[in-house]
Amino acid sequence: MDSSVDSHSLLQPSCEVKRKRSITSMNDLPDCVLMEILVLLSLPSVVLRCKWVSKRWFSLITTPHFARRFVTQHPHVHHPFSLIFYYPDCCSNQRLHITTNSETQNESELKPLAAYLHNKCDPNTSSLRASCNDLLLWCDRAEQMVQHCPPVTMVFYSIINPFTRQCLALPPRLVPHPHSSSLGLRVGIICSYDYNNDNQHSSSFRVVLIPWSISKFTTQFNVHIFSSDTGEWSDSVVLCPPNLDGFKLSLTPLSAIPYKGFLFWSIDGARLLGFDPYDSTCCCVIEKPVQLEQFQEIDCLGLCRGRLRTSQVSGYPYRNEHPCLRVWDLLDFDKDSNNNGGRAGGKWCLKHELYFNQMVSEKSPWLAQYVTRIFPFVSVLAFHPSDADIMYLTIQSKVVLCNLQSRTLEVFCDIPQSGLGHHFIRHALTFVLPSWPTPLPFTETGWHC
């Protein structure tokens, strides 16, 4: 078939016709065509491998234009997610667990991510503290300055995208803090990547630290904010909304949930405090869910299908009533809290109410038996980010998938070598891979920290 080229080359070439001698290769393709080929690949293929083929490919793939084209090409992509949490092992060391399996997804997508985090983040000296989409806030270390009075701590944070393996170290920050570990600090990260915008600042994030001051009621608090736009920390004093008489930060959970431009922490009375890091005067409060068990806090705060979700396990473990799991979604959140005198519009709507003695298990009947015994230890771990019927619990060294609709419990994965106190697992961070990974601004000195 290809000998036709040779037979026609006998025709006399005129001087303006170029006789093709060179081999046409991929290097001869214009950028627009190369892009059409690359967008046909899977996300890991493009982002993890193709970026490193050559500098030309790197610069092509890292433009918002490419991201747009890629997302258009893959409209129905699923968003794999991973739950990240710490637990004590049998030797009382901290271990990091990163879930990599799921009911429908290809396991291998997340395994490299887990391996990367395990390698990088030693759970005994550092901790992953907050998450927003695919960015994780990582506290590398905290050095307490004992000689200072009042005591201060130097904290070293980094932002990690474990999927693209970008890591950006933030400048160290001195915070007034009585404890040597950074565990008492309230932290949050909020990020956004608008690839429809070719602007330099289309990718932006804010990190917020709230030093844990004395646990008395307060009407104002200090915040430290890191802005990716300025590359610097700043601090401010934030006043509570006028109608709020005072509040106390909850003991747990410590990490904030980003939602609609705010970072939300739980405060006393099962309320939520929302803070806007892009407008540090803006602060709002969300009242507690109506059906909440009195004198108890919420167990879990997270996002599901783009809504703020919270849950509470009540009537347990030290009472005689039947334990019940309730789940609420926040509806009608009105960002402009000024309209409501500082109370954000938005109501918690009870979505699920599940009594433990109603739960069944097909594959693991022992689970259903366990939750109905006298003192079951059941922790709420996280919500499923895109399936409103599913949430994750920890029971007896296992992560358990609870289907709120069908009232079933199934083992999702093991928590290997968990030791005593495994039921006091801190709440999981949720890593969710968006349609296109969130890029981090590179530092001037190089790519990585």
Added chain:
Amino acid sequence: MASSSTSVVVSNKEKENKNTKKVTLKSSDGESFEVDESVAMESQTIKHIIEDGCANNEIPLPNVTSGILSRVIEYCKKHKEAAGESEPSVTSYTSNSTTNPLTEWDTEFVKVDQNTLFDLILAANYLDIKGLLDLTCKTVADMMKGKTPQEIRETFHIKNDYTPEEEAEVRKENQWAFE
């Protein structure tokens, strides 16, 4: 309107006339190819030239050699024929691409060496033939699947312009990407 029988005869005749209208395409190495205008119009570039009335005797295509042009014409002919027979049996409801006869033909069509394949891509891009561009791009993408960066470079003769230091950095952080 005339009676139905005459109108059918008229439209058939019109069809015939349209079908036999031809254009001549001239490759970069001076060879001329006469093709049905409808086939040539599979290329949006050529379609615009014809519609703008700029096609005189022949349309010169200085970016396409005769070898490639003859293949492109083959593709356009085949796909035009298939589109022309728009009976339900051809536009298969089964949507199973393995039983779609064109898919098999397309697969055979792109079984060529890399040089030819990239020439076809460039020609499809220049001539703006979406189906051919999609087909050839997909073929290249399939060749890339599952390959490490080094394997991709080797397969496609791409020069690695990272310095050894830069590459060591990348390799350190991305060791799983190179697995």
